[in-house]
Amino acid sequence: xxxxxxxxxxxxxxxxxxxxxxxxxxxxxxxxxxxxxxxxxxxxxxxxxxxxxxxxxxxxxxxxxxxxxxxxxxxxxxxxxxxxxxxxxxxxxxxxxxxxxxxxxxxxxxxxxxxxxxxxxxxxxxxxxxxxxxxxxxxxxxxxxxxxxxxxxxxxxxxxxxxxxxxxxxxxxxxxxxxxxxxxxxxxxxxxxxxxxxxxxxxxxxxxxxxxxxxxxxxxxxxxxxxxxxxxxxxxxxxxxxxxxxxxxxxxxxxxxxxxxxxxxxxxxxxxxxxxxxxxxxxxxxxxxxxxxxxxxxxxxxxxxxxxxxxxxxxxx
Numbered sequence: 001x002x003x004x005x006x007x008x009x010x011x012x013x014x015x016x017x018x019x020x021x022x023x024x025x026x027x028x029x030x031x032x033x034x035x036x037x038x039x040x041x042x043x044x045x046x047x048x049x050x051x052x053x054x055x056x057x058x059x060x061x062x063x064x065x066x067x068x069x070x071x072x073x074x075x076x077x078x079x080x081x082x083x084x085x086x087x088x089x090x091x092x093x094x095x096x097x098x099x100x101x102x103x104x105x106x107x108x109x110x111x112x113x114x115x116x117x118x119x120x121x122x123x124x125x126x127x128x129x130x131x132x133x134x135x136x137x138x139x140x141x142x143x144x145x146x147x148x149x150x151x152x153x154x155x156x157x158x159x160x161x162x163x164x165x166x167x168x169x170x171x172x173x174x175x176x177x178x179x180x181x182x183x184x185x186x187x188x189x190x191x192x193x194x195x196x197x198x199x200x201x202x203x204x205x206x207x208x209x210x211x212x213x214x215x216x217x218x219x220x221x222x223x224x225x226x227x228x229x230x231x232x233x234x235x236x237x238x239x240x241x242x243x244x245x246x247x248x249x250x251x252x253x254x255x256x257x258x259x260x261x262x263x264x265x266x267x268x269x270x271x272x273x274x275x276x277x278x279x280x281x282x283x284x285x286x287x288x289x290x291x292x293x294x295x296x297x298x299x300x301x302x303x304x305x306x307x308x309x310x311x312x313x314x315x316x317x
Contacts, residue, residue, distance in 0.1 A: 004043075009065065010028065010062045010066075011024055011026055011069060012049075012264050013025050013264065013268050014074070018209075019177075020077055020078045020080060020109060021077030021135065021240055023077060024074060024076075024106075025080050026098065027078065027089040028056060028057050028081060029084060029086060029090055029242040030056060031084035032047050032048070032112070033047070033084075033086070033089060034046045034049065034089075035084045035086050035151045036113050036115060037049060037145055038113075038148050039181070040147070040181060040215040040216065040217070041216045041268055042213040042214050042215065042268050043267070046149075048304075050089060050151065051089075051115075051153045051154065053089055053090065055091050056089075059092050059096050061073055061166055062099075063103065064077065065247065067103055067257040070103060075105075076106055077106075078109045078131070079104070079106050079107070080108075081096065081097075081108070081109070081110045081129075082110045086112065086113055086115070086127075087111065097126075098136050107130035108129045109129060110126050110131075110133065111130045112132065113134065113148075114134030114135065114160050115154045115158065118163070118165075122162075123169055123170070124169075125224030126139065126166070127169060127172070131172060131174075132166070132174050132176070133175045134174070134176055135176070135177045135178070136159070136160070136163075136197060136198065137177055137179045137180075137185060139189070139195075141156055144159075147185060149199055163201045172200075174204050174205075175204060176205065178206060178208050178209065178235075179222050180227075181210070181211065181223070181224045182210075182222060182224075183210050186227060186231065187301070191233075194235070195235050195236075205240070206239040207241075207263065208239065208240070208241045208242060209242055210223040213269045214304050215274045218289075258289045258293060258300070260279055261275055261286070261289045261293065262293065262299075264279065266312050269302070269310060269311045270309065272308075273310055297313060299311065
């Protein structure tokens with residue numbers, strides 16, 4: 001049995017999501033174990049490339065933490081399995097989804113890169129979720145390898161055929177995210193090829209996204225909104241450009257420890273406004289916590305255009 005990850009918190013948020021409203025994140029894979037090493041990933045480079053499913057965390061402890069959030073009055077649109085790595089690498093995803101459904105009627109979403117859906121066990125376990133949000137960022141092998149830098153056991157055909165089979169077996173919602181990078185996967189031929197693959201997968205929604213938060217590689221450039229709109233029209237059907245995050249739970253102004261801020265920043269870079277919305281705190285309180293964490297060398301800032309994002313330092317004490 002795999003050695004289980006020791007951590008003080010498995011959940012984060014609720015945080016504002018541009019697709020899911022207010023989402024309580026559940027982190028069930030150590031950072032950053034993944035099947036891909038995407039150039040745009042907001043969590044940085046993959047530290048361990050793997051296709052081996054393991055029992056990484058204590059599911060009983062995860063469910064106990066979720067129950068604690070629920071007992072404290074959790075308000076969320078989704079409970080979302082995602083976090084610091086590819087969630088389907090956790091071999092107990094199905095048990096976790098079953099457990100959450102016993103605790104609450106809040107729908108469960110799985111944010112996944114979709115690369116393991118060629119496996120029957122992964123498809124069966126994820127079919128227990130209310131919504132599954134996989135990714136497709138390329139129309140051919142060459143672009144897939146440039147954008148997603150897959151594990152050697154992963155191919156774009158495995159990805160697409162696995163999702164194609166999942167669509168045949170799954171009656172819930174599939175929301176496919178397509179991440180576009182200027183000058184890489186936005187030309188007419190790539191769009192045509194991706195459209196063909198999307199037609200095979202038959203998702204309920206297609207969401208076009210681009211670099212908003214700082215990516216793993218600094219040369220990743222965002223696609224202008226007018227280009228995103230044009231590509232959405234070319235793909236057609238259920239395709240749309242995803243908008244900004246919702247305003248969130250403004251009525252929650254409870255005091256939060258700096259540990260909560262750290263927990264959110266471990267999973268993704270955030271602005272001060274993201275922290276305010278996700279934790280239900282004032283801008284003054286969020287800025288105070290971030291300032292303390294910067295002074296301690298735990299957090300650093302990065303400018304992305306005119307927006308400042310805060311990260312956990314990889315070499316933090």
